[in-house]
Amino acid sequence: MREDLSCIWISKEQIAEKVKELAKQLDEDYKDKNPLVVCILKGAVMFFTDIVKAMTIPLEIDFMAISSYGQGATSGVVKFVKDLDVSVTGRHVIIIEDIIDTGNTLYYLKNILNGRDPASVKICALLDKYERRVADVKVDYKAFDIRDEFVVGYGLDYAEKYRNLDEIGVLKREIYEK
Numbered sequence: 001m002r003e004d005l006s007c008i009w010i011s012k013e014q015i016a017e018k019v020k021e022l023a024k025q026l027d028e029d030y031k032d033k034n035p036l037v038v039c040i041l042k043g044a045v046m047f048f049t050d051i052v053k054a055m056t057i058p059l060e061i062d063f064m065a066i067s068s069y070g071q072g073a074t075s076g077v078v079k080f081v082k083d084l085d086v087s088v089t090g091r092h093v094i095i096i097e098d099i100i101d102t103g104n105t106l107y108y109l110k111n112i113l114n115g116r117d118p119a120s121v122k123i124c125a126l127l128d129k130y131e132r133r134v135a136d137v138k139v140d141y142k143a144f145d146i147r148d149e150f151v152v153g154y155g156l157d158y159a160e161k162y163r164n165l166d167e168i169g170v171l172k173r174e175i176y177e178k
């Protein structure tokens with residue numbers, strides 16, 4: 001898999017350090033709030049498990065699946081694949097997402113959740129590809145800003161591949177442009 005990367009962008013040590021910082025911040029901000037921490041499948045799964053394990057306050061977890069990319073690397077239509085099991089009404093919700101690109105996915109998701117009367121909805125993202133933002137979404141907590149390159153690893157995929165790399169790397173252009 002590594003031969004398909006043009007470079008390693010973020011090492012596992014850098015990820016671990018940021019996860020620790022974010023978890024500490026979330027512990028402080030959500031103390032006594034029993035937040036519902038929501039993993040957006042599948043891309044956020046590694047980041048999500050690391051974050052919740054590093055948090056020390058009482059919390060609950062749930063999962064949601066949204067698909068916006070299909071098999072390729074270009075943004076498409078947002079599709080709602082799996083809903084939450086529990087109600088968010090009156091709850092403090094933390095959405096854990098892998099990467100915010102155009103922002104369309106989270107804009108859509110946040111609107112749906114806000115329509116269910118939660119106490120609050122905040123977004124925690126591993127990566128913020130800020131140059132490509134189209135929709136107006138606020139990233140409340142983030143680990144890293146990245147330039148406009150297609151990255152994989154640590155949950156992020158290209159055509160379902162590379163999710164199990166333990167660091168984040170830039171995918172060679174010839175892989176997704178062929």
Ligand code: IMP
Pocket residue numbers: 043068069075097098099100101102103104105106129149150151152156157158
């Ligand atoms: P948005 O709706 O354009 O913000 O798209 C967000 C989704 O696109 C993310 O949750 C990812 O699944 C996918 N995505 C965007 N950029 C990348 C990338 O560089 N690598 C892998 N997936 C990406």
Ligand code: MG
Pocket residue numbers: 040041042043044098099
């Ligand atoms: Mg995603």
